[in-house]
Amino acid sequence: MSEDYYERLVDEDALAAYLADNLGTVDEYEIERHQAGHSNETLFVTWGDRELVVRRPPPGETADTAHDVIREYRVTNAVADTGVPVPEPLLACEDHDVIGSDFYVMERLAGDVLRDEEPDRFAEPEHRRRIGEELVDTLAKIHDLDYEAIGLGEFGRPDGYTQRQVDRWGKQLSWAFEVTEDERAVPDLHAVGDWLRDNVPEAHPHTLVHGDYKLDNVMYGPAGGRDASPDKQAGDARGQPPELVGVFDWEMSTLGDPRADLGWMLSYWRDPKDPEPSIPELTTRFMERGGYPSRRDLVDRWEERTGYAFEHERFYRALAVYKLAALGEMFFRRYLEGNSDDPMYPKMEDRVPALAARAKRIIEGDEPL
The missing domain is CATH 3.30.200.20 (Phosphorylase Kinase; domain 1)
Incomplete structure (x- = not known):
């Protein structure tokens, strides 16, 4: 800097x-x-x-x-x-x-953000299971809040949230394509966008949504970590099960569709059966190891905790990957226009088509929960 x-x-x-x-x-x-x-x-x-x-x-x-x-x-x-x-x-x-x-x-909180690798202290099956359970239980708590009672009744427009998501990200892609399609086209993304527009759920629950809820936007401490002394929090906590002590990065939060939050979180969660990641440089893979819950486990637990069914699951999971692809395509446009020196941006030439192919696999049932 x-x-x-x-x-x-x-x-x-x-x-x-x-x-x-x-x-x-x-x-x-x-x-x-x-x-x-x-x-x-x-x-x-x-x-x-x-x-x-x-x-x-x-x-x-x-x-x-x-x-x-x-x-x-x-x-x-x-x-x-x-x-x-x-x-x-x-x-x-x-x-x-x-x-x-x-x-x-x-x-400032003390603990671990799990981004590149799991901490050694969590590398055992019971702790791995709890990482996933704490992640989805906290999302369920967010979705279970009475947003009127906590003063957020005017925080957003939950009606039509999901349709607006599809429209917004389609417009973002159109902006990127103005430049990138001269370099290479991504026909799969057009097909995915058309499918999403044709399959927007007619109705959805209205809850507070985080908007960017995923594993590396939360922090884990040892159990009791929020109340533990700083020395205990920062010290060797091997044997202490993980406790989610903080949710960060709320700038995209609003009132909307909780299933979109769940779909976004699931788009980052890997199962051992999954194909190679679309963007290997930015993909966390340690949850493929034994002991971590599967995506299906996380969905079952979210449904149990919230009382909502994860209806239209292919739609919400495909929407999440479509949004990731749109972000990547916007990065690629900025690279082509000379507006970034980020070494990841030129890689979007190949990574975005890979994301589009993943979204199609989800839609067609070839990348199941």
Whole structure:
């Protein structure tokens, strides 16, 4: 990260003054940028003996749904006392004189985000089973919330959510195709889009939805981790079963269709019987090992916990992969136009057709739950 970009990201003195006014003065103050590649920027802040997180949009971006951190603060604050585990939200600031954008501050949690490999401490069948169960149980808690009672009754328009998802991602693909189809076409994606438009469910439950719920957007600590001492949380917790202690990245949350959330989560969950992944560089595969629940196990548990049936499962799973393909195609357009130096973007020339083929397999029943 360039020094110029960091200076656009945060004014250290102004942020320190704001935190001092709201949290009290301290002797120790440090900032570290978290570079995990999320939509919004994440800063780790040491404030005396407290570890904090600051979330803000990327510099220069307008605050659309994907970058609306005040919206993210609002939903996190609303669910904080419901049993859905989230970092404790502390402050929200819309004064751009502080760091140049809206931002919010929350407590930092301790634990593991399971992205590339499973922690050694979880590498046994009982712990692996619990990782999957905690993941789906927490999603069920989100879908079971009374969003009116927690002040989110005006948080979105649940009617027509699923149709809007199909329409929105179709438009995103059309934008990408304006450039990418001169390089190579992806006829399977057109076919998948047509099938989705023809098969949108007529009705769906109305719940709070996370919008980007998957394994690497949650954190696991040892059992009792939220209440354990920092030393215990950060130390060797071998033998302690995993407990999901935090759900992150709520910027796409709204009121909508819980089955779309489940389909998205399942699109990232691997079964041992699955074909080779469409994007091997970005695919987590350790849940193919013995002890992890299957996708069918996760669906059965979600249905039991929520009381909803996962109807139209091929539609929701194909929609998730269609969205992933649309993201990849937008990346490919940006690469072709010279607007990115990300080494993954040119690989989308082949990876997006592979995703389209996967969506067709799901539709045709060749990649079952």
